Amino acid sequence: MWEYIIPIVTLIVGAVGGFFIGVFYLRKQLEKMQSDPEMIQKMAKQMGYNLNKQQMTRAQNMMKNQNQNMNKNQKMPRR
Secondary structure (H helix, E strand, O other): OOHHHHHHHHHHHHHHHHHHHHHHHHHHHHHHHOOOOHHHHHHHOOOOOOOOOHHHHHHHHHHHHHHHHHHHHHOOOOO
16 A cells, blocks of 8 residues: 555655746746846747847846736735
8 A cells, every 4th residue: 555655645745846946946047037138138039039129128127027026926915
C-alpha cells in the first residue's frame, strides 16, 4: 500500500513546489525586464514586433504600473 501512496504524494509535492518556483522565477525576470530596455526589445523582436523609442517608453511604464499594482494587491489584507 505504501508503494502507491509515497509516489503519489511525492508527485503532488513536486508539482506544487515546481509551480511556486516557476512563479518566483517569472516575477524576478519581469522585474529585471522592466528596468532593462534591451530585454524588452529582444522579447518584442521574438514576437515579431519592432518597437520605436516611444513604444519602448510606453511598454516600460506599463510594466512598472503592473508591478506596482501587483505589490499593492499582495500587501492588502483580504477579508
